[in-house]
Amino acid sequence: MLSEIPKGFGKVKENDSRMSDAELARIGLIAELDAVNLYEQMAALSRDPLLRKVFLDIAREEKEHVGEFLELLKRFDEEQINALEEGAQEVREMEEK
Numbered sequence: 001m002l003s004e005i006p007k008g009f010g011k012v013k014e015n016d017s018r019m020s021d022a023e024l025a026r027i028g029l030i031a032e033l034d035a036v037n038l039y040e041q042m043a044a045l046s047r048d049p050l051l052r053k054v055f056l057d058i059a060r061e062e063k064e065h066v067g068e069f070l071e072l073l074k075r076f077d078e079e080q081i082n083a084l085e086e087g088a089q090e091v092r093e094m095e096e097k
């Protein structure tokens with residue numbers, strides 16, 4: 001059930017020059033997004049209201065973690081900033097058609 005991302009991450013050594021900070025931030029983003037899905041799925045499966053509430057609260061915290069890694073990724077990969085806006089613009093244009 002838990003994510004296997006990043007595969008082979010254990011083979012990466014500290015200060016491994018093959019992995020940039022942007023890549024690490026993307027891995028963090030993937031892991032946090034995966035965690036949001038996991039906790040929301042667990043909440044949906046739970047029969048206990050308090051357990052469901054806790055899962056949903058944790059899912060919201062994971063969404064904040066997504067924001068942290070996204071902010072860092074934008075600092076490490078400036079191309080991503082424009083790409084995010086271009087993607088959003090494309091959706092708005094498709095919505096209008």
Ligand SMILES: [Fe+2]
Nearest residue numbers: 032035062065
């Ligand atoms: Fe997290």
